[in-house]
Amino acid sequence: MLYYNIIYRFPFPGFTPMQQAAQTMTFMGSGHDHSHCLNEALDRAAALCTKRGVRLTTLRRRVLELVWGGHRPLGAYDILDTLKAERRGAAPPTVYRALDFLLAHGLVHRIESQNPFVGCPDPDKPHGGQFLICRTCGMAAELNDSGVDQAIRKSAKKAGFSVGRPIIEIQGLCPHCQDNVEGEGE
């Protein structure tokens, strides 16, 4: 079973209540072996690139690592700041080219409504990202709900529209931040 990056990811629908609870607690602050899921993501990326005959270079791998390692969506210039400290001559194209590669291979998603990038836990099957984005804590959780996907395809079909990449970004409040808002009496 996949080990999700639950520092900034939500419990996935389909998890048992106990799994949900465990993950929610983790999200709320207790420990989580992030290096484990990070390494797993990097290994999966390497395998996928080998399979596709493309190169996960040092730079690309490092950018993917940074995107995955962040505790929330990471801007291109955040990544650049880190790279600048590590290699001479890092510049915007350095980052954007690596991100273009990672995007093209489904290894990261871009949060279109906010510009930053997040690692994708499931790069093998190409898919548009479905995100829950908390407007208070900034956390983004990737969903992949087939009900949503089917509803979209049905609706597009009625209009005669051929679906390429469906972008779903649901802004709102995560469970944790809902509690806090309620606690403040607002």
Added chain:
Amino acid sequence: MLYYNIIYRFPFPGFTPMQQAAQTMTFMGSGHDHSHCLNEALDRAAALCTKRGVRLTTLRRRVLELVWGGHRPLGAYDILDTLKAERRGAAPPTVYRALDFLLAHGLVHRIESQNPFVGCPDPDKPHGGQFLICRTCGMAAELNDSGVDQAIRKSAKKAGFSVGRPIIEIQGLCPHCQDNVEGEGE
């Protein structure tokens, strides 16, 4: 009945086959009294602002007119170029402040994945925009499919997430551009 801006809008699900056909033909090139739906949109905006006790100033009205009048989504700096020719001292804040107002009152939407703005045909009930966006011709059509909305709410509920603004942007090919691609044998 509302008269949609079908120069850049799609047939809406729920229309009869005849209505669909009429609209598709219009989209594909035949005549359409665009000034009529534009004026109607401006009148509706004025009425809505009066009802809400806010001011649809000359500037705001003009920006709304430009957004509605475009045959496709319009960038802030496209709007600015037009304004510069009409009033001295138009600058980015001129446009962005007007757009902020129009967005806040649901009179326009922003296409998050591409930055530009489009007029909303249905500002009375606040809603996140659901768009079909053609990657070939750039056209954006607003949907409001309750099936999609319900699927999203159901999925978010499972994750304990409180939905604020759902953003749906479906990139793909419009009926017209599908035909052209097929015609080219690609």
Added chain:
DNA sequence: GGTTATAATGTTATATTATAACATTATCTA
């Protein structure tokens, strides 16, 4: 192993989109 083609990255410059901060003008309320 050396040569050539291709892919990746380096480097400089600039385009595009958006906001901050403060001054001025218009409108509303009393």
Added chain:
DNA sequence: TAGATAATGTTATAATATAACATTATAACC
């Protein structure tokens, strides 16, 4: 009409992204 508030003007700059060309690394072939 005076004072308060809202809207706009004005200048500067932040944040995000790409263009264009030079250089370096890798792959593929001999």
